[in-house]
Amino acid sequence: MTEVFLKPISADNWQECIGLKVKDEQADFVPSNLYSIAEAQFYPQAAPLAIYNEQDQMVGFVMYGVDVESGKWKIFRLMIDRAQQGKGYGRAAMEQVIEQLHARPDCNEILIAYQVENDAARRLYASLGFTEVTASDGKVTARLDLDKG
């Protein structure tokens, strides 16, 4: 099974993180990591995390936090570097984020949004149990119920 390690973005790794890039045809699916790391500075609950593989190589970036509009926990970003896609890293990172959020007493559900045409994201999230709840302006929002009883 593919294993990944999530580490906070820090003074030591942010520059490497902004060098990660998605494929050209995926550019509209996610803002640059530079943009996301800048944005995170203004949201105290945002957790911007670098994704590392078992060889301690940085392979991606993920960021979650509380959605200002709904007050719910949301995964704002997920990207795997273009050279590292298709190796199970995206799934493994999502599983860890879900685990981290599950451990929070104030989190009973997780939201995530993606573009309608983003098949890879849709399939990945659906396979993890997310169900689509709303769609507007070409964007779908899906929700995972953490079933805490």
Ligand SMILES: CC(C)(COP(=O)(O)OP(=O)(O)OC[C@H]1O[C@@H](n2cnc3c(N)ncnc32)[C@H](O)[C@@H]1OP(=O)(O)O)[C@@H](O)C(=O)NCCC(=O)NCCS
């Ligand atoms: C979406 C993304 C994070 C998936 O990461 P990844 O490491 O390549 O994905 P994995 O190897 O873990 O694959 C997990 C699942 O994603 C789906 N998937 C991944 N690549 C896919 C592709 N090219 N076409 C269709 N489905 C795909 C599959 O369901 C796959 O499950 P499977 O291996 O059982 O078939 C990656 O493609 C990416 O960074 N895309 C650009 C940014 C983006 O769209 N982010 C999401 C914004 S909401």
